[in-house]
Amino acid sequence: MDFFIHVLVIVMLYSSLAATLTVLVGHAGLFAMTHAAFYGIGAYSTALLTVVYDYGFIESVIIGSGISFFIATLVGSAMSRVKSEYYALASFGFMVVVFSILHNWSSVTKGVLGISGVPRPMIGNLQLKSDVEMLFVATALFFIVAAITFIISRSHFGRILRSIRDEQSILPLFGYNPAHYKMIIFTVTAVLVSITGSVYASYISFVTPSSFTLLESIFIMTIIILGGVNSIRGAFVGSLILVSLPELLRFVDFSIGSPDQLRLVIYGLVLVMVLYFKPTGLFGSRSI
């Protein structure tokens, strides 16, 4: 049962990440592979601030979001200068740079060893402890993120994002600056992802750089491709399937390969199969 709760928490966290990515990729058409970077920044901020500097959880979330916001403005403005065909490559680049920083700046991030002992959140006077309580937090976070995503997609802002995706060149004719909107959505999603990262850190109680690699960003991308790039429902279902499948495989005794290695094969297969057979994903209305 405990294991089941644990898997659900992870599912909810990834659903939040995937939901934010649906706006970025599905609506705005920005193929940004930088999600894991901000996830990591949020997680590491909370980890460092609560463990080393004795901050409270909420403060660490706010500071972490602030750092992510700042970095997102830098990265976002750099990326908006890159032509659309190189956008993905540039975002790969940023992802690797952020990972290198987390990995190599050992004096601050403790490098490969990571930071452990991150406490569960203390909100006001309420100390959250159990996994079930964290499940509530993660689910609540998902609902908030999903709500924000939903509102954005149905709003005028969302319509502008979709025109960035479809026909960016006409926007200036109507008086909208695409770079401006790309920046906004990039920073907003970065902050949401960072908050999710903070929750992750305090749930798992330790952070290492290896959780925040390019592969991680691609994993989140796979989730939304499976679920449908512009569907929030898809973000949840995709996350449910892709997170729980490898965990379930732990119980099946495979004589070949470890769960981690099989996980790679599964993700690759899902990616290829979905794009080959059903490019719109389970619930999406557009293919990528």
Added chain:
Amino acid sequence: METFIQVLPQVLFLGSLYSILALGYSFLHGANRFFDITYATYIVVGAYSFFVLTSLGLPFFVTLLLVYALIIVCAFLFEGVIYRKLRARNTSDVSLMLVSFGLLTIVQGVISIFFTSNLQVLNPSTNNIIIGTLTFTQTQLSTIAILIILYLVSYILLHRTKFGTHFRAISENPSLSLSVGINVERTRIKAILISACVGATAGMLFGLDSRIYPFLGIDLLFKALIAAVISGLGSPIYGIFGGFILSITENTFAWYFLSEWKDALSFVILILLLMFRPSGIVKK
């Protein structure tokens, strides 16, 4: 400064390797126009099949032939089965890139299952060749030699043969090439085969120099990409500049500053280039 000279063989070796990688990638990019991550698959399959076949104790040239045969089969498999269908459906470039990445992930996963995720060491001959004050391993010298040969061959291929003209045409404008009567499909396939074999060669060379591991493909692909972007994506021949610039920059930085940040530096260079000069350093 004396000790830096000792690193020179490595710098030259890596420069040659990166240039070879960039060359192979340019052929693929000209044929496929999207960021085809299949190149990484060719690299890693080449490296591992070489490893397996070498441990069987076959003569060297037989091993090479078998590796290339396998790579060619893979290329036909990937292109024919998967990409053709997707291209017919007008899939976006991003989706194609993702599919190629999915393929690589599957291959990486399968390789880690059968060979473990750890490093495997090939056993190269340990004859060191000394030129002046520098000591080269046989692999390093061979790589430099292979680079020179490959470049000469590529130059002749691209500028003195019909295939070369066709290839340069389709890498600039496929639809116009088609209307002029060039057999785009056939040229593409030839280019892809060249690219796959070059990539596999690079994988083998790298493996002979250090070691192989499942993620070798994507690491070397990034090097190829950075080298190719430095020199300008469209031109296979200029890739040589990119390769050496990358190698020199990386190693100088690693030598005088901090070696762990080497990769981050390469990517920062990439990002700056993509932002300010995506057509590369060489003026077209």
